[in-house]
Amino acid sequence: MKKYWVDLKISLANNLEYRGQLFVWFLNEFVGLVSTIFIWTAIFRTNTSVGTYNFQSIISYFILIPLIGAFTGVFVSDYFPRKIKNGEISSDIVKPYSVTGLIFVDTVSVKITQFTIKVPIYLVAGYLLANYFRLELYFTHLLEAMFVCIFSFLLHFFIDLAISYSAFWFQEVWSLGLLISVIITVFGGLAFPLDLVPEGVRTLFSFLPFRFIFYFPIKIAQGQVPPEMILKEFFQMLVWIGVFFLLCRLLWKNGLKKYGAYGN
Amino acid sequence: MVYNWWVMAVVEVNNLKKYYKVHQKEEGVAGSLKALFSRKYTDVKAVDDISFNLDEGELVGFIGPNGAGKTTTLKCLSGLLYPSAGEVTVLGYKPFDRKTNFLKQISIIMGQKNQLWWDLPAIETFNLNKEIYEVPTKQYQETLSQLTDMLEVKNLLKVQVRKLSLGERMKMELIAGVIHSPKVFFLDEPTIGLDVIMQKKLRQFIKDYNQKYKATIILTSHYMDDVKELCKRVILIDKGRLVFDNGLDELIHKVANHKLLTIALDKPVDMSQLEELGEVVEYSYPKVVLKIKREDIIDQSTKAIQSLQVSDITVEEPKIEDVIREVFTGKDAA
Numbered sequence: 053m054k055k056y057w058v059d060l061k062i063s064l065a066n067n068l069e070y071r072g073q074l075f076v077w078f079l080n081e082f083v084g085l086v087s088t089i090f091i092w093t094a095i096f097r098t099n100t101s102v103g104t105y106n107f108q109s110i111i112s113y114f115i116l117i118p119l120i121g122a123f124t125g126v127f128v129s130d131y132f133p134r135k136i137k138n139g140e141i142s143s144d145i146v147k148p149y150s151v152t153g154l155i156f157v158d159t160v161s162v163k164i165t166q167f168t169i170k171v172p173i174y175l176v177a178g179y180l181l182a183n184y185f186r187l188e189l190y191f192t193h194l195l196e197a198m199f200v201c202i203f204s205f206l207l208h209f210f211i212d213l214a215i216s217y218s219a220f221w222f223q224e225v226w227s228l229g230l231l232i233s234v235i236i237t238v239f240g241g242l243a244f245p246l247d248l249v250p251e252g253v254r255t256l257f258s259f260l261p262f263r264f265i266f267y268f269p270i271k272i273a274q275g276q277v278p279p280e281m282i283l284k285e286f287f288q289m290l291v292w293i294g295v296f297f298l299l300c301r302l303l304w305k306n307g308l309k310k311y312g313a314y315g316n
Numbered sequence: 317m318v319y320n321w322w323v324m325a326v327v328e329v330n331n332l333k334k335y336y337k338v339h340q341k342e343e344g345v346a347g348s349l350k351a352l353f354s355r356k357y358t359d360v361k362a363v364d365d366i367s368f369n370l371d372e373g374e375l376v377g378f379i380g381p382n383g384a385g386k387t388t389t390l391k392c393l394s395g396l397l398y399p400s401a402g403e404v405t406v407l408g409y410k411p412f413d414r415k416t417n418f419l420k421q422i423s424i425i426m427g428q429k430n431q432l433w434w435d436l437p438a439i440e441t442f443n444l445n446k447e448i449y450e451v452p453t454k455q456y457q458e459t460l461s462q463l464t465d466m467l468e469v470k471n472l473l474k475v476q477v478r479k480l481s482l483g484e485r486m487k488m489e490l491i492a493g494v495i496h497s498p499k500v501f502f503l504d505e506p507t508i509g510l511d512v513i514m515q516k517k518l519r520q521f522i523k524d525y526n527q528k529y530k531a532t533i534i535l536t537s538h539y540m541d542d543v544k545e546l547c548k549r550v551i552l553i554d555k556g557r558l559v560f561d562n563g564l565d566e567l568i569h570k571v572a573n574h575k576l577l578t579i580a581l582d583k584p585v586d587m588s589q590l591e592e593l594g595e596v597v598e599y600s601y602p603k604v605v606l607k608i609k610r611e612d613i614i615d616q617s618t619k620a621i622q623s624l625q626v627s628d629i630t631v632e633e634p635k636i637e638d639v640i641r642e643v644f645t646g647k648d649a650a
Contacts, residue, residue, distance in 0.1 A: 055447040062433060062440050069435040143431035146394050147448055148419035308412075309398040312336070313391050 055149055056157050063161035074169050081118045081170075088114045103248045109274065112187040113245050116197075116270045119174045122166055123201035124265050126208045128155055129229035133219035136307075139314040152213065152304060159209060190275055196282070197273035203289055208236075208265045210296035217300060220307030241267025261292040324408060325369035326500060326532040327393060332402035334363040334388050334556075362388040364556035365402070372499075373530040375522075377537065377547035377564075381644055385556040386536040387426070390502045393534070394424040406500055420449055423498035425506055430485065431492055432477045438488040439473040442495055449496035456495065463491045466521055483514040490518070494525060501525070501533045507542055519545050540637045554644055564636065571643055572634045575613050577606040579620060580628035593620050602627070 067074075089111060096107040105113070132155065135141050144151050182189055215232050222228060237243050239262035246257050246267045257263055268285060271277050277285070340356045341347055363385040370376055378386045391397040392404055395411035395418070404411055409418035432441045446456045464470040467487040472480060480488065486506065494501065503522065507515040523546055526533050537543060543550060543564070550567060552560035560567055577594065581602040590596050593616050594608035608616045613631060621629060 055444070055450075058444050058447040062436065062444055065440065066433055066435055142391075142396050142424075142426070145396055145414070146419060146422065146424055147445075148416040149448055311397065313396045 056153055059154060060157045060161050063158050064164060067161055067165040074165065077166065078170060078173065081121070085114060085118060103245075105245065105248070108185060108187050110245070111185050112182070112189060112274055113270055115178055115181055115187070116189075116273050117242060117266060118170070119178060120197065120201060120204075120266055120269045120273065122170045122174065123163070123198065124204040124208050124269065125166075126159060126205065126212045127162070128159060128209070128212045129215045129232065132213075132216040133226070133229065136216075136219040136311070137314075139312065141311075142313050145308070145311070152300060155213065156209065163205070188275075189273070193275040194273050197269045200269045200272055200282070200286065200289075203286070203293060204265050204269050207261060207289060207293045207296065210293060210300050211261065211265075213300045214296055214303055217303035217307050220303070220310040236262055236265055239263065240265040241270065245270075261289075261296070264289045264292065324405075326372050326374075326407060327368075327370035327534075328403070328405045329369070329389075329393070330367050330403040331365050332363055332367070332389065332392060332404055333361070333365055333400045334385075334392055334397060335400045336360045336362055361556045363392065366553065366556070366558040367402075368551055368558065368561050370532050370534070372532055373526065374549065375526045375533045375535065375547055377543035377550040378534055378553065379536070379543060379550055379640060380553040384553045386553055387504050388556075389553070390424060390504055390534060390536065394422060394502050395419070396424070420496065421499045422502070423493040423496070423500075424502040424504070425489055425493045426504040430477075430489055432485065432488055434478050435476060437474045438477055438480075438492070441477075441488075441492050442473075445492055445495050451496050455497075459495060459497060460491070463494065466524065467491065467517065483510050486510060486514075486518065490521065497529055497531075499529070499531055501531050503533060503535045505537055506535070507537060507539055515539065515541070522546055540640070544636055552640065552643055559643060567643075568633050568636065568639050572639050574607050574609050574634070576632045576634055577608050577613065577617060577620065578630045578632065579604045579606070579624065579626050582625040582627050585624055589623070593623075 092107070092110050092114065095102065096110075100106065102110065132141075141151065144154060178189075181187070211232070215228055218228060239246075239257055239260055241263055246254060246263055249257070264285070268277075268289070272282060336359070337357045338360050339351070340358055341351050366385075366389065378389070380386050388397065392399050393406055393411055395414050398412050407418060407421055409415050411418065411422075432438055433444075442460060445451075446453075451459070464473065467490065469484060469487050469491070472484055472488070477485060477488065490506070506522070507518050510518065519542060522533065522535070525531060526546075535542065535546060548563055550560070550562070550564055551558060552567075560570075562570070576597070581604060584601050587596065587599065590599060590604060590606065594606040594612075596604070597607050598605040606616075606620075617629060617631060620626065
């Protein structure tokens with residue numbers, strides 16, 4: 053295990069080399085949040101409610117997205133498929149460690165880096181915005197959501213990793229990565245709360261794993277999921293994590309037989 | 317399987333094949349559009365039925381033109397590629413199984429690929445490799461000290477990798493590759509792009525490592541100097557097939573059926589006189605180089621001394637570069 057610990061420390065040191073990138077991450081989310089607030093403020097000028105949401109609850113939903121995203125966002129498919137295609141994973145394959153374990157550690161290190169920078173800013177900004185918009189957010193619900201987020205992160209990680217490992221078969225996995233990001237934006241609850249869609253579509257969403265990445269923890273943070281429902285959904289989430297974990301193992305094992313180790 | 321070096325070869329390759337399916341795309345936009353709907357694939361035989369064994373401590377040169385299958389073979393031996401057919405065992409393991417005990421005892425260095433963390437000093441990668449390979453601290457410190465002395469990079473350990481020169485980076489790659497003292501070491505073009513002095517230093521390092529650790533090393537290189545200085549045995553591979561596997565001297569004897577007679581003349585002579593002795597490779601007074609069949613070399617040398625006014629005469633084997641070119645092109649070595 054010590055090898056993964058040392059890798060985590062080195063990976064952290066490496067991330068800190070990219071301070072500029074950290075700032076751009078932050079700016080990107082800030083601009084996104086401000087424009088979403090503008091859009092919903094405009095919508096509520098002529099409406100008092102949209103579906104089951106009033107102005108306060110919709111704003112709190114979108115303010116929670118970057119905070120939850122700091123836990124559940126995963127970006128393995130942004131770089132790993134290219135590494136497979138260019139043969140850059142060769143030096144990892146010939147080393148006595150688990151490549152999946154290594155990617156996990158590296159992803160965790162990115163999370164820690166983002167955390168140390170983002171979370172304090174988000175908490176302060178969230179507090180100020182909550183006061184300004186008179187939002188009702190409770191610490192206990194936030195804590196529950198944080199706990200669930202650990203598993204949302206695991207699920208997102210294995211979904212993204214499965215996409216990445218499919219690069220062994222599809223040389224151009226870029227479009228697949230884009231497709232999954234569109235799916236998560238829509239089916240995960242990033243673009244809009246999933247309970248705004250009609251009943252039939254909502255049933256379809258409930259068969260898919262994507263809602264656990266954003267929508268489910270946000271609703272818990274808002275205090276809108278009853279405890280027995282949390283437990284039921286949580287169990288389902290664990291099953292999905294297991295499914296994608298096994299899928300990743302299968303893809304890795306068989307993908308290596310397809311690996312071309314090109315580029316040299 | 318338990319590996320016993322006294323009964324088994326360190327590397328055993330039997331009828332190894334590695335075929336690729338390659339998409340044949342026609343040129344231009346029209347070709348790209350056509351490829352959207354139907355694609356033609358052809359099989360490329362990168363490695364086609366080769367067999368050889370290597371014993372402990374052997375340092376073997378793997379030689380062939382570009383695309384001959386050298387690197388593909390190394391990748392199959394290190395577990396990077398899954399063979400299409402045939403059997404490979406290294407230290408008693410099937411490389412593709414990637415067993416921890418196997419991976420701990422091997423290393424592969426590919427000249428243009430790096431395992432070093434680009435934005436961090438090389439020492440960070442070495443420390444990480446120490447943990448990955450579970451090298452005891454004392455052994456790690458001793459090995460690191462020896463290697464950095466040998467390659468003269470002690471003062472560069474804390475410099476970010478991206479700020480190192482190509483040669484310095486290659487040295488660091490070598491250290492990262494051998495910090496765990498591998499028993500089998502695959503080196504793919506380790507001296508590529510380096511200047512002559514640096515090439516010499518790396519060669520010395522490989523030689524010392526081989527002798528000190530009794531490591532089995534396979535080296536591919538385009539530089540004949542690497543092979544000449546390091547390898548007693550060479551394996552020639554062309555179009556995926558093994559064409560020669562024996563000592564360097566045997567290669568010269570087998571392929572080149574002639575020797576080179578170099579004469580320094582005291583007085584200019586007619587070309588026809590020289591042609592009576594053998595094939596004239598070079599004549600620029602006072603130097604003459606003649607190509608003469610092995611069995612005739614003594615007679616023709618004696619004849620040259622008797623019939624010409626010579627101040628010096630030497631008999632040499634043809635250059636290894638020329639012999640190898642002869643193998644691959646079918647043209648006579650000069």
